[in-house]
Amino acid sequence: MNSFSDLVVQFDIDMNVIITLLFLPLIVTIVGFARYVIGVRSLGIYAPIVLTFIFYEFGITKPGSIESDVFQGLKFGLFLTFIIFLTTVVSYKILKKWALHYYSKLSIVITSVVLSIIGVLVIADLTNNPGILKISVFSLILIASVSERYMNLFAFNKSTKKAVFLSLETLGISILCYLVISLSSLQNLLLDYPLLILLNLPIAYMIGRFSGLRLTEYYRFRDVLDTEEE
């Protein structure tokens, strides 16, 4: 039988599409691990997946190849995430004072996010900084829609501090996921033995049944835990 990677070559599928597909379940598992075992929350499942693949796309050095530059991925990815986050929060905070319906507010916020992305692209072009221009149109749409998650967070959270903290936790998880999926040894392993993704099933089951204290809870309840038996 042909190996899976031969098949991919034979049908001329972009290797990165395959990587993305194979790693998708793993990312979801990592997000679950972060929440139930470590105790780090994320903004749903959608935001970390999108952010992870944005980092991944920026890290690709040659189109069609799976070689990636982690530093470059993080540099551009974090920069763009930051711009989107900032635009969302600032425009939302301004809009908040007006009594508008939620989706209308969102529409204005997304408009300003898209404008700022265009601004970034124009500046990158003018300053001869092509790295950030490589990103695909589809990813741009995805990244703009992440701002909906951010806005939702600020709209339904009373404390700005909490919202910022949750965004940072999401970013942290996404960076962790990115570092895992850009390991070339892991990529090659999965390309050679794609059925390995079935391992996600028992792992997800184990995490799903985990009923111990989360790591962050050891900290939260440290005073209760650290008592002498009488």
Add this chain to the structure above:
Amino acid sequence: MGITNILKNRNKVLGLNKRNLTYIRKYNKDKAKEIADNKILTKTVLEAADIPTPKLLAVIDDYRQLINFDWSTLPKSFVMKPVFGLEGGGIDIFFNRDEQGRWIRADKSRVSEADLKRQCIDILNGKYSLAQEPDKILFEERVQNHKAFKYYSYKGIPDIRIITYNNIPTMAMLRLPTRESEGKANLALGAVGAGIDIATGVTTSAIYGKTGGIEYIPGTKIRVSGLKIPYWESMLKYAIQAQKATNLNFAAIDFLIDREKGPMIVEMNARPGLSIQLANDDGLRWRLRKAYGLKVSTIEKGIRLGKDLFGGTIEAGVEQLTGKDVIGIVENITLYGKEDQESSVKAKIDTGADSTSMDKALAIKLGFDSIIKLIDSGRLPTGISSSEGHALEKPLYEELKDEYPDLAEVRFVQSSHGSSMRPYVNLSLKIQDTKFETKASIYDRSKLTYPIIVGRKSLFKFLVDPSKKNQIK
């Protein structure tokens, strides 16, 4: 202390995972959750079971009803709540109405009918409900603060939460509104949470927002511990009755106490928060394990079990509880020194203090001069951080024990007097007719009323009844 304790105790504390997987999923059926999540349904079920709850004044189901709502039907003072609200979000309390027809809040801010309608639209839109689903609005009578809490709560009314499991009250907490929480009894906003001893209804330890353990209500000299909750017995009874009526087998039941009408259930929660463990300085999981599977045939038995299993000193089991002496807050006790020299003093029984501590002068009387010398030598550092302090306990003791044979232990203590390393000695003492050994720290109490306070670690053989204090001259 440290890692070994934490690992040993990890099965005593209830975490989110265990709560969700076992206690909510398994023991709270969907139908019971539906009752708890819907405040109108909760009221209906409780009223049918003759359990007191604030009187329902009006309900607004949708926009059409909001437009047609006749505001003049409401009294001057009322509470407005989202029917599916979470964690107290969206609740507004009005005390009076001014000449222009505006309602007045506790903080003196005024709200016109148009403002109120806007708030109502937010609620109907689901701003405070789970997953932002469309909501309804309920108006109920305002509960008036009981005088027992007058000096304890800032502006708002404190609430009392009892967690019941398997028809047994397992843990309880008093939440006191503070200046920081703007009169709301919400820990996340900075309210004080005080643990309640199930057996006596008296507050024990307390936490304040995220700052951790406290002894006094912030900005006051009022001790949080030692407050006797009025109507405690009937609240335990209502809690179990409410659990039976709603079939919610793992429930947090929230009470308010009205000045005239007494305790009323304002809310039932199918997903109890975990901070109650911090307020009680004890884990909930071991208590739930103990309550599991017990046959509770009557309400009285449920109360009895709760008191016996979880009341009194934290670790006390049923066996220890029987035959305990009941003592007051001030007791005449006898101390026995190194050479058995006796000394009778008036002592403060302080369930809010962790351990026993005595004054320097008293320590000299009992023959512990060497420890006084140790204190005066300046070899015990003060004003250090808690992590430094805890790390120092063992090495410091090892270093000093040969030179000072009376020294039993060195412990880091943080109190309202500042943080310091305190020396401990072994001490025999007699309260009423029970003589026992305990560890006591020594420090300067000359400016305080009592030369000795007896703390929790020395009180395992006793039950403390605060109302008993007047019997002692």
